[in-house]
Amino acid sequence: MDFRLSPEEETLRRQVEQFVREELIPLEPVFEGAPDIFEGSRWKSRAKLSRDPEVQRYIAVMEGLKRKAEAGDLWHLDVPKAYGGREVSNVAMIAVTEELEKASVPFELGNHVSNILYACKGEQVERFLLPCIRGEKTACFGLTEPGAGSDPSMMAATAAPDGDYFAINGTKMFPTFGDVAGFVQVFARLPGTKGREGVTCFLVDTGHPGYRVVRSIGTIAGSEPCELVFDNCRVPKNQVLGEVGKGWELNQAWLGARRFQVGIRCHGTAQRVLRRVGALLRLDPREHEKFSASLGHFRGEMEALRSITYHGSWKADQGMDARFEAACVKLFGTELLHRVVDFALEVAGPGALRKEHAIARAFRYARPRRIVEGASEIQRHMIQRALFREGIACMEL
Ligand SMILES: Cc1cc2nc3c(=O)[nH]c(=O)nc-3n(C[C@H](O)[C@H](O)[C@H](O)COP(=O)(O)OP(=O)(O)OC[C@H]3O[C@@H](n4cnc5c(N)ncnc54)[C@H](O)[C@@H]3O)c2cc1C
Structure with missing residues (x-):
């Protein structure tokens, strides 16, 4: 190896x-x-x-x-x-x-291009994909619904074929930047389908007739997700992303690829927070003594997070199934970061609760990560399923 x-x-x-x-x-x-x-x-x-x-x-x-x-x-x-x-x-x-992540400046290399947009074909490439690559347009992601969050297969939004069009009807909760994006990647199901079947992804310009932003929701997460309504929103067939009825696979691909990035971001944020804690403790040897075991413990856990993140990404690069590793990284990374930030608040004391304090900012970043893009309970559920896939020996554990 x-x-x-x-x-x-x-x-x-x-x-x-x-x-x-x-x-x-x-x-x-x-x-x-x-x-x-x-x-x-x-x-x-x-x-x-x-x-x-x-x-x-x-x-x-x-x-x-x-x-x-x-x-x-x-x-x-x-x-x-x-x-x-x-x-x-x-x-x-x-x-x-x-x-x-070694710097706290919120700068990223590259424009944000949702990986599913690489399924664009024909004129979709010029209209949706290339403007995102060039940074001229941003896209939002419309999957979650009022009754379908953790389990998107319960989605109720429909896309009814109507000649050369589909008529989309339904409500989407929380698409981040739904009010400022250039277009939405929205998921809806063909009439009469259930579960994962019939789910189709559409690319819809945000000003399109029938697309309405009901409200934007201020959160502690550093983003304002929106509630969107699609009211008989007629979209031409050539705005289907990928194939009709194959949207479930696109959704899975989007989430899977992001989880390793979430893991390494959690690692980086935890590292910066612990450095701050270390700087504080260096000033006070007695306090240092009190918290040193916790610091060592967290540092060890962070190394484990780093390892599973690299390993899962490597498996994805080899074309291997990395869903188990992706779930482990999402669960372990976001939970660990939350514990690190909570510990840092404890050590730094009330001063760190100031809204603009770096540790308070890290808290606002960390807590929503345990919910967004698949809550911790859901990751636990996915991980335990792997035990049963692996056979009797594991089930006897
Ligand atoms: C800041 C922010 C940004 C977001 N951005 C987007 C976006 O851009 N696009 C988008 O589509 N969505 C977005 N979301 C939605 C987000 O992905 C969902 O909130 C998340 O998937 C959980 O769905 P839900 O809110 O419907 O919670 P629910 O599904 O109602 O679940 C609530 C809680 O119940 C528990 N739970 C649920 N099911 C189970 C189960 N089977 N077993 C055990 N426990 C369970 C979990 O702990 C879960 O946290 C965003 C949310 C937030 C807060």
């Missing part, structure tokens, strides 16, 4: 490490005081629409970083070569994110 990155992956990791050291770390004090809108990933869409001169100043800094990253060929890393990207492996993207 060889746990080293390949020479190309190691070269990329070093490039990113240098970028972080030279460009991001020096900006940390600047971003400590950034407006709330720079929490999470809002700077990529919502903040850009703001007219607040202070927000625009920070956006200008981000745009400057983007230009430097582009100049260093660090922008389209996971984009397929066919679309002008470097098409680096999942493992390489984990190494990239691990480096980026």
